[in-house]
Amino acid sequence: MVKICCIGAGYVGGPTMAVIALKCPDIEVVVVDISKPRIEAWNSDTLPIYEPGLDDVVKQCRGKNLFFSTDVEKHVAEADIIFVSVNTPTKTRGLGAGKAADLTYWESAARMIADVSKSDKIVVEKSTVPVKTAEAIEKILTHNSKGINYQILSNPEFLAEGTAIEDLFKPDRVLIGGRETPEGRKAVQALKDVYAHWVPEDRILTTNLWSAELSKLAANAFLAQRISSVNAISALCEATGANVSEVAYAVGKDTRIGPKFLNASVGFGGSCFQKDILNLVYICECNGLPEVANYWKQVIKINDYQKSRFVNRVTPAIDVCKGLLGDKAQISIYDPQVTEDQIQRDLAMNKFDWDHPMHLQPTSPTAVKQVSCVWDAYEATKGAHGLCILTEWDEFKTLDYQKIFDNMQKPAFVFDGRNIIDPEKLREIGFIVYSIGKPLDAWLKDMPAVA
Numbered sequence: 001m002v003k004i005c006c007i008g009a010g011y012v013g014g015p016t017m018a019v020i021a022l023k024c025p026d027i028e029v030v031v032v033d034i035s036k037p038r039i040e041a042w043n044s045d046t047l048p049i050y051e052p053g054l055d056d057v058v059k060q061c062r063g064k065n066l067f068f069s070t071d072v073e074k075h076v077a078e079a080d081i082i083f084v085s086v087n088t089p090t091k092t093r094g095l096g097a098g099k100a101a102d103l104t105y106w107e108s109a110a111r112m113i114a115d116v117s118k119s120d121k122i123v124v125e126k127s128t129v130p131v132k133t134a135e136a137i138e139k140i141l142t143h144n145s146k147g148i149n150y151q152i153l154s155n156p157e158f159l160a161e162g163t164a165i166e167d168l169f170k171p172d173r174v175l176i177g178g179r180e181t182p183e184g185r186k187a188v189q190a191l192k193d194v195y196a197h198w199v200p201e202d203r204i205l206t207t208n209l210w211s212a213e214l215s216k217l218a219a220n221a222f223l224a225q226r227i228s229s230v231n232a233i234s235a236l237c238e239a240t241g242a243n244v245s246e247v248a249y250a251v252g253k254d255t256r257i258g259p260k261f262l263n264a265s266v267g268f269g270g271s272c273f274q275k276d277i278l279n280l281v282y283i284c285e286c287n288g289l290p291e292v293a294n295y296w297k298q299v300i301k302i303n304d305y306q307k308s309r310f311v312n313r314v315t316p317a318i319d320v321c322k323g324l325l326g327d328k329a330q331i332s333i334y335d336p337q338v339t340e341d342q343i344q345r346d347l348a349m350n351k352f353d354w355d356h357p358m359h360l361q362p363t364s365p366t367a368v369k370q371v372s373c374v375w376d377a378y379e380a381t382k383g384a385h386g387l388c389i390l391t392e393w394d395e396f397k398t399l400d401y402q403k404i405f406d407n408m409q410k411p412a413f414v415f416d417g418r419n420i421i422d423p424e425k426l427r428e429i430g431f432i433v434y435s436i437g438k439p440l441d442a443w444l445k446d447m448p449a450v451a
């Protein structure tokens with residue numbers, strides 16, 4: 001029986017390994033992590049992450065051919081294929097701080113693999129890493145290899161949060177990069193055989209190592225670029241009376257462009273786009289390509305600009321609603337999936353020293369005290385001057401906005417950062433509405449919306 005071990009029971013490691021276990025009953029899969037609470041959660045009824053369909057998949061294979069453990073060394077030693085799916089955040093200190101990927105977790109995993117291995121291993125880069133990382137990993141692994149043969153493969157993950165299981169069941173493509181040697185090709189084939197249990201052959205792409213590593217960064221840069229492009233156009237829509245939804249639809253109808261990922265928004269968030277583009281920028285700079293670095297940096301700059309524009313749309317109305325945190329507003333937050341603890345942690349988080357506008361910098365602990373978290377959208381909006389929609393949960397589309405209006409102070413403002421509500425319907429109720437890239441209310445038209 002082929003044995004797989006995955007180091008890192010996070011957003012990627014957990015769901016990816018659960019799906020491999022489900023689709024490959026002939027393979028034993030063990031997911032290991034240094035975090036005891038994370039592993040305990042994976043072994044409980046309350047999994048550490050929320051993804052539609054994940055509970056079902058885990059229930060079907062946990063205890064059969066899917067295991068979660070903190071006994072990292074034992075399972076690494078026993079495995080034939082080791083996936084490394086540890087976090088690779090932006091460096092906060094040292095060379096490249098604020099841009100480069102922090103590979104300390106990856107390096108310590110590689111050193112541990114080298115220490116405990118007694119048989120040949122295929123080591124798979126699942127984490128998103130800078131191009132050429134495999135070379136450094138190879139050096140660590142083979143430094144004192146005791147005659148063990150290691151093959152490094154790059155197999156980046158393309159799943160998106162919220163659709164992880166669907167993406168894993170039916171990936172657009174699976175990408176496997178390896179060394180172009182007989183041993184390298186054999187390792188690529190071994191990993192291909194795993195995915196071939198459920199992914200059609202023509203969707204499994206094989207490339208050299210560096211193409212696979214770079215394709216992941218490039219894919220995220222292209223996706224984020226589309227969002228920055230439509231967001232840049234949204235600013236022009238507001239200035240001219242064009243409607244960004246109509247423009248995006250018309251543009252996306254061109255089959256060369258395509259309709260997906262053209263929703264104007266308050267800017268992209270998520271755990272990957274910003275860090276991966278910054279990483280790409282840093283790699284370009286290190287390779288003596290400042291023009292290319294600046295080109296991709298602009299995608300982040302437009303994203304910051306879009307966030308600033310939104311804040312500035314809200315803050316003029318702060319005569320009424322007294323501003324966001326920076327302007328000492330009281331903020332009541334409702335998110336159906338995020339705990340108060342997590343919200344407070346995110347708000348107080350130390351970000352890297354990058355040239356973000358002041359109000360996008362992390363808030364001070366005093367500002368965090370101005371935030372309260374509630375478990376009900378109606379409660380969150382009670383007595384408020386303004387309502388900001390910043391995430392796109394379906395339930396926000398079907399709230400009783402009349403009830404919300406009745407309980408807010410007047411004039412009542414809605415700032416829709418995700419373009420999910422019908423502005424006309426809300427205006428009929430009596431709200432003053434700002435929707436990104438849509439024709440403006442008379443009230444907002446004369447307000448400056450500079451970044």
Ligand SMILES: NC(=O)c1ccc[n+]([C@@H]2O[C@H](COP(=O)([O-])OP(=O)(O)OC[C@H]3O[C@@H](n4cnc5c(N)ncnc54)[C@H](O)[C@@H]3O)[C@@H](O)[C@H]2O)c1
Pocket residue numbers: 007008009010011012013032033034035038072085086087088105106108109126127128129157158159160161271272
């Ligand atoms: N989250 C996503 O949607 C997504 C999608 C595609 C790719 N990625 C990439 O995948 C990688 C993992 O992301 P994630 O979201 O799963 O991160 P995560 O933070 O959710 O999980 C990483 C896990 O690795 C563990 N870990 C760190 N060092 C370890 C070590 N030495 N030994 C054992 N465990 C260790 C941590 O405790 C943590 O539980 C990142 O490179 C990320 O960029 C993420």
Ligand SMILES: O=c1ccn([C@@H]2O[C@H](COP(=O)(O)OP(=O)(O)O[C@H]3O[C@H](CO)[C@@H](O)[C@H](O)[C@H]3O)[C@@H](O)[C@H]2O)c(=O)[nH]1
Pocket residue numbers: 128157158159160161162220223227260261262263264265266267268269270271272273276
């Ligand atoms: O038209 C759009 C589409 C998305 N977004 C925003 O962009 C961010 C990212 O969204 P999404 O891509 O759905 O989620 P992620 O989980 O960040 O996934 C991205 O990042 C992952 C980590 O690398 C990749 O694996 C995925 O392919 C890639 O989609 C979110 O803030 C969205 O609101 C927009 O503003 N407009």
